[in-house]
Amino acid sequence: MATSTIVVMSDSHGDRKIVQEIKERYQGKVDAIFHNGDSELPSNDKIWDGIHVVRGNCDYDNGYPDTLVTHLNNATIAQTHGHLYGINFDWTRLELWAQSEDADICLYGHLHRASAWRNGKIIFVNPGSVLQPRGEVQEKLYAKIEITDETIKVEFYTRDHQLYPRLIQEFER
Known part of the structure; x- marks a missing residue:
């Protein structure tokens, strides 16, 4: 049975320290790290080495992609910030895009x-x-997602890396 683990953060709005802390805590220990936009950091910042990052509505640096699709050994992950899909008002456009990418997981922020x-x-x-x-x-939270052939488990963690149990979700695949 294949298992992948990813860490996902978003909307850090200029707080480079927390991005660095999460990166240092998990890099080499998980299969991938994602940032869903609104970092407000330059796209060529070395902090992004080893992180899948997309552009948010507060990222004025055009060096970021609007979307990314990442294929892990047992999942396809579609990633965007969400503002370009109108998620403040309706989920349809985001859902259709994720379907068009044949995603198992769609990561968003905003x-x-x-x-x-x-x-x-x-x-x-x-x-x-x-x-x-x-x-x-x-x-203030980020997510850790464990992906197996049978389930996708989503956990949320505080900035001091403590599990926030109230929001844990597990989905059958």
């Missing part, structure tokens, strides 16, 4: 609200914001 949900076969994950949480959960 809303600053940690969540994991399913539509069809696709698991959608917003890791929340590591700097400015919004909505019901006012905790």
Whole structure:
């Protein structure tokens, strides 16, 4: 049985220190690290070495891609910030794009609200914001996702790397 583990952060809004801390904590220990945009850091910053990163609406550096698709040994991961898909108002465009990429997981940011949900076969994950949480959960969070052939488990962690158990979700594949 193949298992992959990824770490996902988003909306760090200029806080380079937390991006570096998460990178140092997990690089070489997980299969991939993702940042879903609004870092407000230069796209050529060395911090991005080894991190899959996309452009958010507050990233004015055009060196970032708007979307990425990453193939791990047991999953296809579609990644975007979300603002270009109108997620403030409707999920349809994001869902259609993820379907067109045959994604197993769709990572997005923009809303600053940690969540994991399913539509069809696709698991959608917003890791929340590591700097400015919004909505019901006012905790600065990032996500860790374990992908097996049978399940996708999404856990959320605080900035001091403590599990935030209230939001754990596990989905059958």
